Amino acid sequence: MPTTTWNRHHILSLADFTTTEYDTVLQTAASFQEVLSRRTKKVPTLQGQVVANLFFEPSTRTRSSFEIAAKRLSADTLNFAAATSSITKGETILDTAKTYLAMGTDIMVVRHREAGVPNAIAAEMDRLGVRVSVLNAGDGQHEHPSQALLDLFTICTLIDPASPRLELLKGKKIAIVGDILHSRVARSNIWSLIASGAQVHLAAPPTLLPKLFAEYILEEVGGKEQGAGSRGQGAKGDKLILSSPSSPTLHSRLPTPQLFLHWQLEPALQNADFVMTLRLQKERMTAHLLPSLREYHQLFGITRTKLQLCKPKVKVLHPGPVNRGVEISSDLMDDPEFSLIQSQVTSGVAVRMALLYLLGSGKA
């Protein structure tokens, strides 16, 4: 394991993650990936500790991934599913968390459909003065740090399997395509990719882009007033995001423009190194945001033909679950030459082992 000091007690967001923290996660995950390639895939690192998976929202891969990660570290695991819990009898979320605290939980992995629930539990644990760590496994439309970290690890290990590190993404073009409005995965990925020095291009129909982004836009690219110019991104309907007065952190991290907004897919795909597709989150759509799934697939669905705009060795990621034939064509999803979807799931275990290890090892 890399010898390093880790000072973060909860992992709730990537907004203030440092380069050192990203690299520590990547290196630690690489060590665990090596462990997972052995015949005996288990280490005693978190023996005696309790990891509780508090999932108030459905999940297949994230919940199972945290569970197997905790088991590979020899922790004891508790799995909670809201539908079969005392939440249905009126127990509050904080009382549920305190129940798990009373059973000796050391790390709470929390998913909830409302943004801010993991932060609220973490604040309560801090108020009680207990050394319980909270890990955000996806809160509403806010963040999903472990997914963005496993995406980062998947990409970095593809570039340099022996030494995955943040700087490998500097200057790479990454397109994030689809339902950005509802995507906590996109929000966490924006933080990590910007921190890496990558060029991040968001592409979605205007109805699936957060209104909040309008305030970030300082300059319109393309059109009459400015040609493609040195940035080479210009096309009518594209927006260039430079900074926001209300987001000094983002501003200070953007010495050059790194975040671009597109209402069409093509300029985002042009010469892209990686394409991240996102699921259409129909369960979060309160209004009719799309004319039809067919039209959406035609305009924003990722297909082999559309990938020809990208770099020849382009790879496609998707956090899953996938609506086959909607955000990505079914054949492309299953093609290992382009699709990293299965590698993402595999990488997820090593990355989550790293996160649990970094939070848990200080508690011994």
Ligand code: NCD
């Ligand atoms: C994502 C999530 O739940 O935010 N999935 C995941 O964690 N693997 C994305 C999604 O649900 O579309």
